[in-house]
Amino acid sequence: xxxxxxxxxxxxxxxxxxxxxxxxxxxxxxxxxxxxxxxxxxxxxxxxxxxxxxxxxxxxxxxxxxxxxxxxxxxxxxxxxxxxxxxxxxxxxxxxxxxxxxxxxxxxxxxxxxxxxxxxxxxxxxxxxxxxxxxxxxxxxxxxxxxxxxxxxxxxxxxxxxxxxxxxxxxxxxxxxxxxxxxxxxxxxxxxxxxxxxxxxxxxxxxxxxxxxxxxxxxxxxxxxxxxxxxxxxxxxxxxxxxxxxxxxxxxxxxxxxxxxxxxxxxxxxxxxxxxxxxxxxxxxxxxxxxxxxxxxxxxxxxxxxxxxxxxxxxxxxxxxxxxxxxxxxxxxxxxxx
Amino acid sequence: xxxxxxxxxxxxxxxxxxxxxxxxxxxxxxxxxxxxxxxxxxxxxxxxxxxxxxxxxxxxxxxxxxxxxxxxxxxxxxxxxxxxxxxxxxxxxxxxxxxxxxxxxxxxxxxxxxxxxxxxxxxxxxxxxxxxxxxxxxxxxxxxxxxxxxxxxxxxxxxxxxxxxxxxxxxxxxxxxxxxxxxxxxxxxxxxxxxxxxxxxxxxxxxxxxxxxxxxxxxxxxxxxxxxxxxxxxxxxxxxxxxxxxxxxxxxxxxxxxxxxxxxxxxxxxxxxxxxxxxxxxxxxxxxxxxxxxxxxxxxxxxxxxxxxxxxxxxxxxxxxxxxxxxxxxxxxxxxxx
Numbered sequence: 001x002x003x004x005x006x007x008x009x010x011x012x013x014x015x016x017x018x019x020x021x022x023x024x025x026x027x028x029x030x031x032x033x034x035x036x037x038x039x040x041x042x043x044x045x046x047x048x049x050x051x052x053x054x055x056x057x058x059x060x061x062x063x064x065x066x067x068x069x070x071x072x073x074x075x076x077x078x079x080x081x082x083x084x085x086x087x088x089x090x091x092x093x094x095x096x097x098x099x100x101x102x103x104x105x106x107x108x109x110x111x112x113x114x115x116x117x118x119x120x121x122x123x124x125x126x127x128x129x130x131x132x133x134x135x136x137x138x139x140x141x142x143x144x145x146x147x148x149x150x151x152x153x154x155x156x157x158x159x160x161x162x163x164x165x166x167x168x169x170x171x172x173x174x175x176x177x178x179x180x181x182x183x184x185x186x187x188x189x190x191x192x193x194x195x196x197x198x199x200x201x202x203x204x205x206x207x208x209x210x211x212x213x214x215x216x217x218x219x220x221x222x223x224x225x226x227x228x229x230x231x232x233x234x235x236x237x238x239x240x241x242x243x244x245x246x247x248x249x250x251x252x253x254x255x256x257x258x259x260x261x262x263x264x265x266x267x268x269x270x271x272x273x274x275x276x277x278x279x280x281x282x283x284x285x286x287x288x289x290x291x292x293x294x295x296x297x298x299x300x301x302x303x304x305x306x307x308x309x310x311x312x313x314x315x316x317x318x319x320x321x322x323x324x325x326x327x328x329x330x331x332x333x334x335x336x337x338x
Numbered sequence: 339x340x341x342x343x344x345x346x347x348x349x350x351x352x353x354x355x356x357x358x359x360x361x362x363x364x365x366x367x368x369x370x371x372x373x374x375x376x377x378x379x380x381x382x383x384x385x386x387x388x389x390x391x392x393x394x395x396x397x398x399x400x401x402x403x404x405x406x407x408x409x410x411x412x413x414x415x416x417x418x419x420x421x422x423x424x425x426x427x428x429x430x431x432x433x434x435x436x437x438x439x440x441x442x443x444x445x446x447x448x449x450x451x452x453x454x455x456x457x458x459x460x461x462x463x464x465x466x467x468x469x470x471x472x473x474x475x476x477x478x479x480x481x482x483x484x485x486x487x488x489x490x491x492x493x494x495x496x497x498x499x500x501x502x503x504x505x506x507x508x509x510x511x512x513x514x515x516x517x518x519x520x521x522x523x524x525x526x527x528x529x530x531x532x533x534x535x536x537x538x539x540x541x542x543x544x545x546x547x548x549x550x551x552x553x554x555x556x557x558x559x560x561x562x563x564x565x566x567x568x569x570x571x572x573x574x575x576x577x578x579x580x581x582x583x584x585x586x587x588x589x590x591x592x593x594x595x596x597x598x599x600x601x602x603x604x605x606x607x608x609x610x611x612x613x614x615x616x617x618x619x620x621x622x623x624x625x626x627x628x629x630x631x632x633x634x635x636x637x638x639x640x641x642x643x644x645x646x647x648x649x650x651x652x653x654x655x656x657x658x659x660x661x662x663x664x665x666x667x668x669x670x671x672x673x674x675x676x
Contacts, residue, residue, distance in 0.1 A: 022375070022478040027485070027580070028413040028564060029377035031478050037360070038376075039367035042470060044424040044460045075366040086382040086424070086468040120382045120468075130424040130458075130468035132380060140360040140369050147365070226366060242365070 006095060006121055010102050018115040020081060020136070030117040032082060037140040040132065041072035047090070047127040051205075055171050058097050060205045061127070062104030068229070069131035070112060070209035071282040075227040076143045077218025078135025080211055082117040083109060085131055088124025112211055142218065149224035149243035149287035153313040156296065158213045158284045159306055161232060162264075162271060163257030165278020167204030169267045170197055196259040203257060207282040213305050217286045220296045225286040231279040236319040239285065246316030247287075251276060251323050255308045276321055287313050344433060344459055348440050356453040358419060358474070368455040370420060375478040378470065379410035385428070385465040389543075393509050396435050398543045399465070400442030406567070407469035408450060408547035409620040413565040414481045415556025416473025418549055420455040421447060423469055426462025450549055480556065487562035487581035487625035491651040494634065496551045496622045497644055499570060500602075500609060501595030503616020505542030507605045508535055531600075538597040545620040551643050555624045558634045563624040569617040574657040577623065584654030585625075589614060589661050593646045614659055625651050 010025075017024045023031035045065045047053055056064070066083060073080050085105065089098060098121075109116050114133070137143055210227070217225060224243050226235050232254070236247045254275040264271035288296060293309055300307040311322075322328050348363075355362045361369035383403045385391055394402070404421060411418050423443065427436060436459075447454050452471070475481055548565070555563060562581050564573050570592070574585045592613040602609040626634060631647055638645040649660075660666050 023481075023483060027483045028410040029379035029416070029473065029481075031375055031377055031414075031481050031483075033375045033478050034372045037369055037371045039369055040420070040422060040456060040470075040472070041367035042422040042424055042456055042458050042468075044426060044458045044462075044466075044468065046426060046460060046462050046466075048463070049461050072366040076369075078367070082378070084378060084380040084470055086380055088382060088384060088466070118378060118380055120380045122382045122384060123387050124382075124384050124466070125386070125463050128382075128384070128426070128462070128466060130380075130382065132378075132422055132470040134378070135367065140371050143361075143367075143369050145361060145365045145369075 006098060009095070009099060013099065013102060013106055014116045015106060015110040017117065018081060018113065021115050021117050024115065025118045030082065032117065034136055036136065036138040037143065039073055039076040039078040039135040039137070039143050041069060042130065042132045043069040043072070044130040053127060056205050058100040059104030062101035063108050063206055065129040065131050066105045066108045066114070067207045067209050067282065069133040070114065070211060071207070071227040071229065073133055073135035074209045074211045074214035075225050075284055076135060077214045077222065077225065078137055078143060079215065080112050080114045080133065081136045082115045082134045083131055084117060085119035086129065087119065087121045088128030089121065090124055090126050093127060112209065144218045144222045144225040146224050146226050146239045146242035149239055149245050149313045151245055151313055151315045152290055153223055153287040154290045154293040154309055155247060155249065155311040155313060156286050156288060156293070156307050157255065157310050158210050160255045160257035161281050161283060162260035162275035162278050163200045163203030164207065164280035165274040166257065166260045166263035167200040167202070169263050169269070170201055171204065173267065196262060200257065200259040200263055204280065207280065209282060210284045212303060213300060214284055216299055216303065217284065217288065217296065220288060220299060221292050222286040222288045225284055228281045228283045228285055229279055231277040232275065232285065233277045233319060233321060235285060239287065240317060240319050244317070246314045247311065247319045248314055249311040249319065249321045251321050253308065253310045255306065344436060347433070347437060351437065351440060351444055352454045353444060353448040355455065356419065356451065359453050359455050362453065363456045368420065370455065372474055374474070374476040375481065377411055377414040377416040377473040377475070377481050379407060380468065380470045381407040381410070382468040391465060394543050396438040397442030400439035401446050401544055403467040403469050404443045404446045405545045405547050405620065407471040408452065408549060409545070409565040409567065411471055411473035412547045412549045412552035413563050413622055414473060415552045415560065415563065416475055416481060417553065418450050418452045418471065419474045420453045420472045421469055422455060423457035424467065425457065425459045426466030427459065428462055428464050431465060450547065482556045482560050482563040484562050484564050484577045484580035487577055487583050487651045489583055489651055489653045490628055491561055491625040492628045492631040492647055493585060493587065493649040493651060494624050494626060494631070494645050495593065495648050496548050496638070498593045498595035499619050499621060500598035500613035500616050501538045501541030502545065502618035503612040504595065504598045504601035505538040505540070507601050507607070508539055509542065511605065534597040534600060538595065538601055541595060542618060545618065547620060548622050550641060551638060552622055554637055554641065555622065555626065555634065558626060558637060559630050560624040560626045563622055566619045566621045566623055567617055569615040570613065570623065571615045571657060571659060573623060577625065578655060578657050582655070584652045585649065585657045586652055587649040587657065587659045589659050591646065591648045593644065
């Protein structure tokens with residue numbers, strides 16, 4: 001099957017385009033009429049670097065590639081609009097495999113109101129994905145950057161932390177043996193430990209972009225926002241540097257994902273370390289005026305989402321993570337994991 | 339050097355952003371305020387598939403990756419706006435190499451008024467580039483698609499054809515031996531044959547996106563347009579299919595690039611075949627109302643650009659290439675080269 005035929009098969013599987021999209025996939029370029037301002041982000045995922053085909057189903061890989069890209073739009077408080085997909089196909093991936101991968105992507109696109117508006121399919125030595133996503137807002141000032149945090153702001157984080165890192169530990173502990181999914185399938189009966197493990201592995205393999213939370217926080221006056229891809233410590237440093245402030249984080253306040261304590265214990269690791277430095281949770285870290293904190297927690301709770309205050313913004317620079325017992329840590333000490 | 343440091347070095351080398359770009363590289367997403375409608379296209383270039391590092395300098399690779407992407411915007415008649423770059427760095431490419439590649443890209447960006455507004459740098463098994471480009475127009479209807487050609491329209495092509503295919507023949511004829519560039523450097527004195535060869539090799543390695551020509555043709559009422567990446571025959575088929583018409587092309591009218599006749603002869607190939615089916619010339623094929631043809635030729639000539647009438651649009655479907663002596667050929671017969 002040639003590139004044209006594969007592209008045609010893919011086009012037939014796409015959800016119908018959003019109203020801004022005047023011409024979708026199939027011409028030299030997609031035509032879009034934005035309403036105000038756009039936020040555009042690009043992410044590449046390469047087999048062996050960002051995922052492993054032996055750990056992930058093809059649907060999961062397609063899902064994760066788009067999820068990771070959309071997570072950047074969530075961190076801007078943007079409404080997701082269009083996605084453009086580069087698919088580099090290795091010799092051992094056939095047409096059915098490409099379509100399975102695209103199905104995972106298309107399902108998340110449909111769930112989030114994203115139009116897969118174009119792309120390019122090519123041969124590649126290993127499975128290679130590059131996603132460009134475009135989000136929208138009425139005006140440029142409606143987007144939340146990393147650079148607006150002010151001393152006195154509260155620091156909040158959505159959802160729960162450490163799950164993706166715990167899932168990775170679990171997957172790595174099985175390296176060379178039957179992949180987790182296979183073992184998981186062999187034990188279909190209810191098993192509390194296995195259920196917990198499935199949960200953290202799903203956090204690693206099928207992250208959810210926090211688009212609703214990001215738009216809500218933007219609407220609530222968030223002054224700075226970032227998605228947690230590299231890990232809380234490292235990503236907090238980006239906010240501190242861009243805003244010219246110091247971020248103080250109480251490690252005991254961090255919302256641990258369920259299953260993290262057990263996975264950390266099994267690996268001889270500190271669960272707080274996983275929460276503070278494990279990457280790929282794709283939750284949002286935001287600063288917002290302290291007087292909006294209670295409103296924000298209530299508003300996200302009403303939407304079925306979780307928001308936790310984890311510290312505050314101070315004058316100065318850098319990031320300080322306060323550990324139990326009054327010890328403190330600069331997040332550079334956590335960097336080795338990511 | 340880590341990803342952050344490389345990204346910082348790259349950011350310092352970028353030309354200053356265009357006026358639409360409110361926030362460039364370095365946050366979760368770039369913020370742009372489009373004026374009306376956008377045209378967005380994505381192209382991937384992978385070592386061993388789209389280029390060979392032994393044939394191309396790193397600056398040339400960076401140039402070509404952006405040129406190929408911008409060529410799609412030229413084919414829409416768009417004004418180039420922003421480019422987003424995924425750079426997959428193989429183990430044998432160091433920081434200096436990455437910056438050399440980016441310099442080639444940045445030089446073309448500056449020449450064309452394109453802002454390198456964001457991107458992602460990652461490890462990869464081989465040098466991998468994915469470029470997303472966004473072009474602008476006052477309204478969606480100002481873009482030229484592949485789908486508007488009407489019976490009676492004239493068919494025109496910009497520039498000259500066959501050069502990139504001739505350059506490829508020349509490079510391939512030296513496979514395993516010293517690359518063309520090295521041999522070329524060994525003969526710095528004037529040599530008519532070598533100069534001609536340098537020209538066609540440059541057509542292959544350093545294509546120019548026909549952005550000015552594309553905007554001019556859009557302004558002159560072009561009804562359909564496509565850039566010649568796969569070869570005239572194949573790309574003409576896309577226009578015929580999208581427009582629901584038949585394209586008649588006179589092969590003797592095709593403007594042969596200089597050096598094509600000689601390279602074809604040396605390889606035992608028909609120069610018209612190279613012009614009609616050799617890909618990667620990145621010229622524009624357009625249909626436009628027959629009564630605008632003389633104006634269009636004069637207008638592009640005044641801009642120092644070349645426009646050649648090569649045939650016409652008829653009712654029906656498919657593409658017919660009329661050969662010397664009254665023979666005809668469906669372009670499927672040319673497909674083997676590309």
